[in-house]
Amino acid sequence: MDAFEYTTNPSRVIFGAGSITKLPFELKRLNLSKPLLLSTPQQKDQITTSLLPILETASLPPAGLYANTTMHTPTSITADALAYLHSRAADSIVSFGGGSTIGLGKALTIRTGLPHLCVPTTYAGSEMTPILGETAEGRKTTRSDPKILPGVVVYDVEFTFGLPVGMSATSGVNAVAHAVEALYAQSANPITSLLALEGIKALAASLPTIVATPNDLAARSLAQYGAYLCATCLGSVGMSLHHKLCHVLGGTFNLPHAETHTIVLPHALAYNVPKLDKGVLEKLAGALPGSEGDAVRGLEVLLGKLGVQRGLREFGMQEGNVDRAVEVAMEKPYWNPRAVEREGLREVIRRCWAGEPAR
Numbered sequence: 001m002d003a004f005e006y007t008t009n010p011s012r013v014i015f016g017a018g019s020i021t022k023l024p025f026e027l028k029r030l031n032l033s034k035p036l037l038l039s040t041p042q043q044k045d046q047i048t049t050s051l052l053p054i055l056e057t058a059s060l061p062p063a064g065l066y067a068n069t070t071m072h073t074p075t076s077i078t079a080d081a082l083a084y085l086h087s088r089a090a091d092s093i094v095s096f097g098g099g100s101t102i103g104l105g106k107a108l109t110i111r112t113g114l115p116h117l118c119v120p121t122t123y124a125g126s127e128m129t130p131i132l133g134e135t136a137e138g139r140k141t142t143r144s145d146p147k148i149l150p151g152v153v154v155y156d157v158e159f160t161f162g163l164p165v166g167m168s169a170t171s172g173v174n175a176v177a178h179a180v181e182a183l184y185a186q187s188a189n190p191i192t193s194l195l196a197l198e199g200i201k202a203l204a205a206s207l208p209t210i211v212a213t214p215n216d217l218a219a220r221s222l223a224q225y226g227a228y229l230c231a232t233c234l235g236s237v238g239m240s241l242h243h244k245l246c247h248v249l250g251g252t253f254n255l256p257h258a259e260t261h262t263i264v265l266p267h268a269l270a271y272n273v274p275k276l277d278k279g280v281l282e283k284l285a286g287a288l289p290g291s292e293g294d295a296v297r298g299l300e301v302l303l304g305k306l307g308v309q310r311g312l313r314e315f316g317m318q319e320g321n322v323d324r325a326v327e328v329a330m331e332k333p334y335w336n337p338r339a340v341e342r343e344g345l346r347e348v349i350r351r352c353w354a355g356e357p358a359r
């Protein structure tokens with residue numbers, strides 16, 4: 001066995017259908033009684049119909065509901081939410097939603113030190129990471145701090161049924177991307193590799209079923225399990241070219257998060273393949289049905305089954321911005337298994353823009 005280093009992130013996970021009913025116990029266990037609830041405007045109703053009655057029955061009426069969360073955690077929204085939090089004397093934060101809502105919860109937690117409990121409703125995975133991305137004056141910056149990691153995560157599959165099919169597919173591939181890059185991370189280790197392969201298998205098996213039958217409980221549950229494992233990888237090891245490109249493309253051209261991850265993933269993997277360990281590639285291919293031993297093909301097959309959009313141009317990116325994307329991506333590159341060369345990178349981004357297959 002080769003030597004390795006692995007830091008586990010301390011968070012408590014409660015997984016299972018109906019597990020939302022355990023949230024009051026979690027708050028009481030931590031001596032908390034006035035949680036501030038966070039959501040987007042779109043998910044406000046889910047909170048009022050599902051979460052509020054549970055808290056009120058447990059004599060834990062929330063300090064308030066802040067339902068103005070938006071994408072990319074703008075610091076202006078954080079300031080607004082922070083003022084509301086103080087005005088309501090909240091003693092904790094409960095974020096209910098996807099990465100955007102959890103991002104606001106993290107932004108509040110790092111400013112106040114209040115405990116943060118999450119109820120994730122997408123597969124993006126922010127709940128398992130100590131990373132916070134924030135936007136100020138049009139620039140998105142990222143920081144990592146153990147204090148940003150949410151303390152309790154309640155994965156209740158019931159709240160994922162509302163996620164539209166298209167978003168379920170792309171959000172699931174977003175999770176797969178965390179695990180794919182964890183397999184070849186500089187800090188990869190046998191533990192995160194196990195989690196990564198199990199997570200990819202779970203998502204590759206469940207996402208096509210969700211696209212065909214969105215209310216399939218077993219598939220929804222398996223997808224959420226896979227997303228949790230992939231998120232653990234994201235929170236544990238460093239990411240490479242794929243995540244760098246998605247960060248640049250999303251941040252610079254305001255492209256949608258999960259859809260961008262879905263488009264870029266096979267291309268980023270194909271770029272890295274020449275420098276990847278054959279054993280790792282075989283294991284990855286083994287986790288992807290229809291791969292015939294070729295991991296990139298396996299991803300292409302998965303995306304084909306999901307019927308997702310493949311070109312960044314479909315989301316409004318102009319061809320003239322391909323060169324701009326190359327410039328920004330070359331500015332502060334992440335560590336990557338293959339050296340990032342301008343011409344190769346340009347071809348990766350051009351193919352992503354055009355919606356061409358990775359090979």
Ligand code: NAD
Nearest residue numbers: 040042072098099100121122124126129131159162163257
């Ligand atoms: P999102 O949170 O922006 O949600 C997208 C939309 O889907 C929102 O309108 C939301 O209300 C709606 N939605 C979410 N779950 C739903 C459900 N179950 N039913 C109906 N509607 C639902 O999308 P996301 O992809 O989860 O998160 C993207 C953001 O998270 C990005 O800003 C990204 O940078 C961040 N992120 C951060 C990390 C990290 O570790 N810091 C990890 C992953 C993502």
